[in-house]
């Protein structure tokens with residue numbers, strides 16, 4: 001079977017590819033477990049050097065997700081699994097509305113149409129976001145049935161994406177699922193344009209011995225998930241029996257809600273004895289209002305009831321990052 005991961009060179013995409021290759025098989029449209037023959041990592045920015053530890057079954061393909069012909073060329077056979085992660089992320093979408101529409105909506109439609117024409121209802125996971133929630137009316141705790149009133153273009157495109165996945169599934173074109181993700185930490189390397197990138201940076205930069213200025217206040221509460229858990233959650237969602245999913249194919253993935261102060265306390269606990277960079281607060285007028293519009297607590301009881309994994313706590317997430325990257 002072939003696996004296509006759009007956004008495959010990104011933070012989650014590359015980890016997802018490695019994990020799928022480790023597992024070695026997934027349920028295909030046949031309904032049976034099938035060995036993975038190849039994994040296409042599709043992205044408009046592919047690494048100049050192939051990661052040394054990447055299995056030979058993985059292949060990078062460079063291209064734009066809004067290029068319909070390219071998408072139809074890579075999603076090209078019935079025994080396929082598709083994970084759609086390519087996206088303009090929150091800060092980037094606020095800065096460039098037209099690009100966000102092109103990548104997040106046109107691109108998504110091309111992916112869906114490419115699968116539709118194949119026939120046998122491929123299983124599909126779309127990476128959505130809790131940025132689908134927002135606005136003055138949003139309760140402090142949101143749940144799967146909470147109405148979406150996104151206050152960013154990014155959140156709007158993710159909400160529309162979930163509706164598309166539900167309807168393409170209802171029509172019998174695909175067997176789709178949408179994973180509504182909280183902020184995934186700890187992102188290594190450089191920050192991306194997501195307004196939430198401070199959540200990783202406040203852990204990563206001090207660990208690198210670099211001083212860090214927080215763009216939001218200490219009491220800001222964020223629902224977060226560790227990258228190992230999110231990858232396992234996306235795969236578990238893909239593997240769920242379609243009959244268990246009903247008519248709403250989107251769900252909040254398990255997460256934990258933490259304040260920035262709790263993140264820093266956990267960091268100091270886990271990295272005790274290490275020289276950490278200094279952390280201070282300087283409210284960013286672009287980032288802070290976007291973050292203020294997001295929910296602080298995200299109920300994921302449906303996903304938890306279906307057996308999707310949940311992090312044990314912040315200390316475990318930070319320890320995993322230190323083991324993987326330091």
Ligand SMILES: NC(=O)c1ccc[n+]([C@@H]2O[C@H](COP(=O)([O-])OP(=O)(O)OC[C@H]3O[C@@H](n4cnc5c(N)ncnc54)[C@H](O)[C@@H]3O)[C@@H](O)[C@H]2O)c1
Pocket residue numbers: 006007008009010011012013042043044045063064065066084085086087088089103127128129130181182183184185192196
């Ligand atoms: N990381 C998080 O905290 C988080 C939270 C909620 C949702 N998500 C969603 O999960 C997915 C993956 O997130 P990530 O953290 O790995 O982000 P990322 O930015 O690391 O990866 C996204 C990838 O999409 C690629 N991309 C962008 N435009 C493209 C285009 N025109 N054509 C092809 N590829 C393109 C980028 O080059 C990038 O490699 C995204 O859809 C994101 O919206 C992430």
